[in-house]
Amino acid sequence: MYYIKWGLTLIIWALVAACLYYTLPRYDVVRITNTEVRRIEAGANSIFWANPGTSSATNDISRDIFFVDAFRPNNRPRVYRNEDTGWGWPPYFKLNSANLQAEIRDKISTRDNPSWVALRYYGWRFEPISIYPNVVGMRDVDGPDVQITNWFNIIFLTCFVLVFGALWIRWRRFRERRIDPVLERMGDDLDAAGDAIADKRRGLRRWLQRWN
Template sequence: MAYVKWAFILIFWGSVAALLHYTLPQHDVVRIVNTYEERQELNDWTRIFWASPDDQSANLTNRDVQFIQAVRPNGKVVVYRNEDTGWGWPPYFKFDTANLYTEANDAISTKEDPEWVAVTHYGWRSEILSIFPNAVSIKPVDGPDVRIIPWFNIIFLILFFALLRAIWVRWRRFREAKVVPMIESVEDGYYAASDALEESRGRFQKWLDSWKSK
């Protein structure tokens, strides 16, 4: 039972960590090199990694998606998709895909004359699954070495774990005040009933023995 308990705990917290890592905003300092639009096939088991801005797109097996190609300061390439999130999940309420696409085109630069920008995004990049992080905003920065402190993530995680601790403390108090006494009462009743049953069996056995002696 202990192994099952710890396996459940690891799976639960691993799922929570994965959800937070996928959903919370991340920041990349990059140089934008190109933007393009491409038709993407939406598989049933990877559809959750693509935005569904309206009811019609939810029924489509493919659609045109805008992409932003960029290069990190270390030379590694990164590709972002540019899709509205609408009122769905994650709750970024992004409706300015066209504006962001224009900003990305305006920020295109060359290796000889680089223009560095900070791209705020969420999601994961997987070449095997053909999924891309979704760009949320683009902001010019002074250079490739600029340091961006994720204040939103820090505040959110502090409040999130504070809420979890508050729930745990209240549950522990409720358990000690209500659940534990109830369990102990049930156990006491069970043991009392067992003792009474054992005593009755003893008396019945004595009664049978008394008949045998006659």
């Protein structure tokens, strides 16, 4: 029972951590090599694609998406998508994907003459199911070794832990004041019932033994 409870707690926290890791913004220092528009079919992986634009309401499976090809300083490729999140989830309220695409295209450079930028993005790149992180913003940086401090994440996670801690303490106090006494009384009642049954059983056994 103990292991089950801890296992469940662990699973729930792993899910929360995964959601946060997917949704919170991160930074990559890259050089841009190409931008394009590709048509994608959002089939089984459709939760990893944003809902279509801010203009239409229907959920098309087949859509045209902006893509950005980039290379990290170790010359490994990173491909991002550039989609409006609009009024949907995650709450970035990103409405300027076309403008952002134009700005990114302006920054295209070559391996020999690189121009480094920091892309702010969220999401995962997982090739087996063809999902791409979503670029949310771009910033010029001086070189490939720049360290970027993710202030938003620091502040957000601190507040998240504080709020969760505050709620948890209040839940514990509420439980001790209201729920535990009721459970103890229920436990006592069950024990009393168990004793009563045991007494009756002893009586029955003695009566049976008299007949042996």
